[in-house]
Every structure is written in C-alpha cells, then in structure tokens.
Amino acid sequence: MQNFQQYIDGAFDDGASRFDSLDPATGSAWAEMPAASVADVDRAVDAADRAFLSPEWALMTATARGKLLLRLADLIAENAPRLAELETRDTGKIIRETSAQIAYVAEYYRYYAGLADKIEGAHLPIDKPDMEVWLRREPIGVVAAVVPWNSQLFLSAVKIGPALAAGCTVVLKASEEGPAPLLEFARIFDQAGFPKGVLNVLTGGAEVGAALSSHAKVAHVAFTGGPETARHILRNSAENLASTSLELGGKSPFIVFDDADLESAVNAQVSGVFAATGQSCVSGSRLVVHAKIKDAFLARLKEKAEAVVIGEPDDMATEVGPLCTKRQRDTAVAVIERSVAQGAKLVTGGQALDREGFYFPPTILDCDGAQDAECLSHEFFGPVLSVVSFETEAEAVAIANDTEFGLASGVFTQNLTRAHRMIRAIRAGIVWVNTYRAVSPIAPFGGHGLSGHGREGGIEAALDYTKVKAVWLRTADTPIPDPFVMR
Numbered sequence: 390m391q392n393f394q395q396y397i398d399g400a401f402d403d404g405a406s407r408f409d410s411l412d413p414a415t416g417s418a419w420a421e422m423p424a425a426s427v428a429d430v431d432r433a434v435d436a437a438d439r440a441f442l443s444p445e446w447a448l449m450t451a452t453a454r455g456k457l458l459l460r461l462a463d464l465i466a467e468n469a470p471r472l473a474e475l476e477t478r479d480t481g482k483i484i485r486e487t488s489a490q491i492a493y494v495a496e497y498y499r500y501y502a503g504l505a506d507k508i509e510g511a512h513l514p515i516d517k518p519d520m521e522v523w524l525r526r527e528p529i530g531v532v533a534a535v536v537p538w539n540s541q542l543f544l545s546a547v548k549i550g551p552a553l554a555a556g557c558t559v560v561l562k563a564s565e566e567g568p569a570p571l572l573e574f575a576r577i578f579d580q581a582g583f584p585k586g587v588l589n590v591l592t593g594g595a596e597v598g599a600a601l602s603s604h605a606k607v608a609h610v611a612f613t614g615g616p617e618t619a620r621h622i623l624r625n626s627a628e629n630l631a632s633t634s635l636e637l638g639g640k641s642p643f644i645v646f647d648d649a650d651l652e653s654a655v656n657a658q659v660s661g662v663f664a665a666t667g668q669s670c671v672s673g674s675r676l677v678v679h680a681k682i683k684d685a686f687l688a689r690l691k692e693k694a695e696a697v698v699i700g701e702p703d704d705m706a707t708e709v710g711p712l713c714t715k716r717q718r719d720t721a722v723a724v725i726e727r728s729v730a731q732g733a734k735l736v737t738g739g740q741a742l743d744r745e746g747f748y749f750p751p752t753i754l755d756c757d758g759a760q761d762a763e764c765l766s767h768e769f770f771g772p773v774l775s776v777v778s779f780e781t782e783a784e785a786v787a788i789a790n791d792t793e794f795g796l797a798s799g800v801f802t803q804n805l806t807r808a809h810r811m812i813r814a815i816r817a818g819i820v821w822v823n824t825y826r827a828v829s830p831i832a833p834f835g836g837h838g839l840s841g842h843g844r845e846g847g848i849e850a851a852l853d854y855t856k857v858k859a860v861w862l863r864t865a866d867t868p869i870p871d872p873f874v875m876r
C-alpha cells in the first residue's frame with residue numbers, strides 16, 4: 390500500500406482520517422489517502438487567505454508570479470511519468486492518455502505563466518476635466534477549486550494556472566475517487582518556490598466540498614463535476630456570495646452529413662466517444678447521422694468498436710481500460726437495460742465484461758424509432774454511443790439541440806456553407822468542424838444550460854479570477870468648491 394498526504398500552508402499531513410483508494414483494474418485497495426475534516430478546510434482556507442494578503446504574494450510582481458508558474462510547468466514536465474503512472478493506477482485512465490495529457494498540462498501552466506503580466510487594467514476617457522480615472526484589475530481572492538476524478542491534473546491546471554497568474558490563492562479539493570495524482574502534484578508544487586499557503590490541496594467527499602465552497606473567506610468557486618453537485622455548489626455559494634464557474638457534463642451531438650469524409654468521421658467518432666473509456670465531459674455520445682449513410686457508417690463503427698484493444702490501463706497497447714468506479718459500471722448496465730426496453734437496439738457491447746475490475750466494453754445503441762430512450766439523454770460517463778438518423782439539415786439541428794446540455798458538438802461535412810450554418814445553429818460552447826476533441830490552452834472551453842457557465846482556458850478564464858477596481862484621482866490644485874454639488 391502506498392500512502393498519500395494532504396497539503397496545507399506549505400506542510401504535509403495525514404488528514405483527519407484515512408481511507409483506501411481502489412485500483413479500478415482489480416477492484417482492490419492499493420493506497421491510503423488522507424480525508425480532510427471541516428477543521429482542515431478551515432485551516433486550508435485560512436492559510437490561503439493569509440497568503441493572499443501576505444507581502445510575499447500580494448506584492449510579488451506579476452512577472453515574478455509568471456516565472457514561478459514557468460518553474461512549476463518545468464517540474465510537471467520532469468515528473469510527468471510519475472504523475473501519469475499514478476493517475477493510471479488510481480483512476481484506470483489508460484497510460485497512453487495520461488502520459489500524453491500530463492505532458493500537455495505543463496503547456497497550460499506555461500500559457501498562464503506568460504499571461505500573468507499581460508492582465509491589464511484600463512484608463513477611462515472620463516467626462517470631467519480635472520479627474521483621472523482608471524481601472525485596476527485585481528485578483529478576486531481565495532479560490533475554492535473542486536474537481537472530479539477524471540483528467541484531474543488537466544481540470545485543476547485550467548483553474549490553478551489562471552488563478553495564480555491573476556494573483557489569487559487556491560484551496561483545491563480533489564475527488565475522493567482517485568486523488569493520488571493531485572496529492573502528488575502538491576509535492577511537485579511545493580518544490581516550485583511559491584510562498585506557503587498559495588496552494589493547498591485536500592481530498593474528501595461532499596461534506597468537505599460543501600464546507601469549502603460555502604466558506605466565508607472564499608471569493609470564487611471554480612467547479613467541475615456533474616449538474617446535481619453544481620446545484621449544491623450554487624446553494625453553498627448563497628452563504629458566501631462567491632462567484633462561480635461551473636464546468637459540467639454534456640450529451641454532445643456528433644453530426645455526420647452524407648458528403649463527409651467517412652474515414653475521418655469514423656475515426657473521430659471512435660476516439661470522440663471511446664477515448665478515456667468514455668469518461669469525458671465532451672464525449673461525442675450522440676451520433677446524428679444522415680439516413681443515406683447510416684448503415685455503412687454503423688457497420689464501420691461496429692467493426693472498429695469491436696477491434697478496440699481492451700486491457701490493463703498501464704499497458705501502452707490498451708485503448709479502453711476499466712471505468713473508474715463500480716458505481717459507474719453498474720449505472721451503464723442499468724441505463725442500457727432500460728433503453729433496450731424502451732426500443733433501442735444494441736449494435737455491439739452492452740454487458741459488463743466478465744473479468745476483475747470495472748470493465749465495460751465499447752457499446753453502440755441504435756435509437757431510431759426509440760427517440761425517448763434514456764440513453765439519448767443520460768450522460769453515461771462510459772464508452773456508450775447512441776445513434777439517431779436524420780434526413781434534412783433542419784432535422785439534424787433539431788436533434789442536435791434536443792438536449793438540456795450545451796457543451797460540445799462535432800459537424801462532419803465537406804460543404805463549407807452548410808458548415809457555417811451549422812456553427813451558427815448549434816447551441817453549444819464548442820463546435821468542432823471535421824475534427825473532434827481538440828483542446829488548447831489558447832482556446833476557451835465551457836458550455837451553457839446544464840453544461841454550466843464560465844469558461845476555462847484562454848485569456849477569458851484569467852479574467853474570471855479578477856475584479857475591477859475603479860480609481861478616481863482629482864488633478865486640480867484648487868480646493869474642492871462646493872461640498873453639496875455632486876461632481
């Protein structure tokens with residue numbers, strides 16, 4: 390058994406209690422994790438608040454903050470193999486993906502390192518001749534970052550990077566499912582040279598998340614997770630009136646027209662829904678395909694889905710590993726059973742695999758004639774694709790937008806004018822045309838509706854961690870004339 394510790398005020402400790410973390414590939418405990426108490430949350434927020442006000446951090450130049458973030462990026466790159474191995478072990482995310490993703494996480498910190506001294510205020514051409522008025526962009530304060538277990542180094546980088554670039558301090562709560570990579574990240578962060586308390590890392594469940602997101606000293610809650618938890622976060626923020634950014638789930642349409650490059654579209658659909666074993670918020674989990682090519686497209690998809698290499702997550706050859714938790718696997722089984730009873734037809738997969746660990750195979754459900762099947766609206770967070778066909782462009786748009794979510798979408802067509810019409814018509818925060826699942830630190834990421842609000846990535850994300858202060862300076866040398874006239 391390996392042991393992990395929490396990180397508060399620049400020191401490591403075992404937490405208020407300990408719990409076992411399971412290896413999803415075997416279902417057995419492999420490491421002991423620290424569970425924070427409400428008192429630990431208080432300590433962590435107090436440390437972040439002290440750091441926020443401390444001269445070491447508050448008076449540090451933005452350029453110096455950027456240099457610390459660059460040092461952190463280098464340390465992440467150096468430690469990428471260990472971080473990848475831990476994320477794979479603790480969450481079942483396959484090593485192929487964790488290795489590539491963690492190397493790219495360093496680029497997010499580099500991007501925000503570069504942005505730190507480019508977050509600018511403004512000077513206003515004010516309508517009074519004896520006044521100078523300008524806006525200072527100041528850090529918003531202590532940030533509570535609450536993240537899920539999937540892609541957690543990435544999902545925390547898009548919060549910690551812009552928050553620290555802006556001059557905030559952070560208390561990060563890792564999910565109670567698979568927190569090892571973030572607890573290890575705390576050790577790496579500790580070597581980068583930030584003042585103590587600038588980042589604190591805890592783990593634990595709903596009680597810890599609730600104490601953190603409702604804490605009186607927290608100014609902003611940056612949350613990634615499911616819509617139900619997001620409602621708790623919003624209720625919690627009624628206590629401290631903190632601002633929020635919510636990155637929630639999706640049921641993203643993947644639309645293929647009959648003029649699409651089919652080989653590209655099939656490959657993008659396979660990775661769009663089965664990569665990360667389907668545990669991706671942007672999973673292209675609803676295939677909306679033109680009726681004319683549906684059979685041919687499904688036949689190629691089925692062939693590729695059945696050829697996917699299912700295996701141990703730490704094997705570089707593996708393409709689909711186990712789901713992170715037993716609960717998720719059981720939910721997939723139950724929703725598929727109900728969807729089949731509602732008329733969806735299984736094209737492939739659909740049954741949990743008969744082996745140890747939380748394995749579930751790539752699954753395709755044909756939902757033509759079963760438009761109300763639960764699989765079309767339920768976010769599986771598993772490798773499950775639901776298929777519906779269309780005849781006209783208007784029908785494709787209607788099906789694509791028939792969801793309470795609005796995170797991502799894909800459109801495959803060779804027709805340029807149609808692509809532009811679809812870009813305008815689709816209600817989602819991201820439209821990928823003739824590609825899918827591309828991300829970059831430079832591009833904002835987020836959704837609307839049940840997919841949340843606020844954006845992560847890009848310059849906009851950093852502005853979320855700032856507040857504007859209007860400064861008025863009277864330039865006249867003469868005394869203020871009349872105390873009772875509004876100026």
Ligand code: NAD
Pocket residue numbers: 535536537538539544562563564565593594595596597598599602613614615616617618619621622625636637638639669670768770796
């Ligand atoms: P979850 O909502 O169950 O948990 C997310 C985090 O919230 C965890 O750290 C959890 O401990 C914490 N939490 C739980 N109850 C809380 C409460 N009452 N108050 C405060 N915090 C609380 O999500 P999950 O199952 O871990 O992750 C899967 C979800 O995350 C999916 O819906 C997925 O789409 C979403 N997700 C979204 C994105 C995105 O960027 N849009 C990315 C990845 C995952």
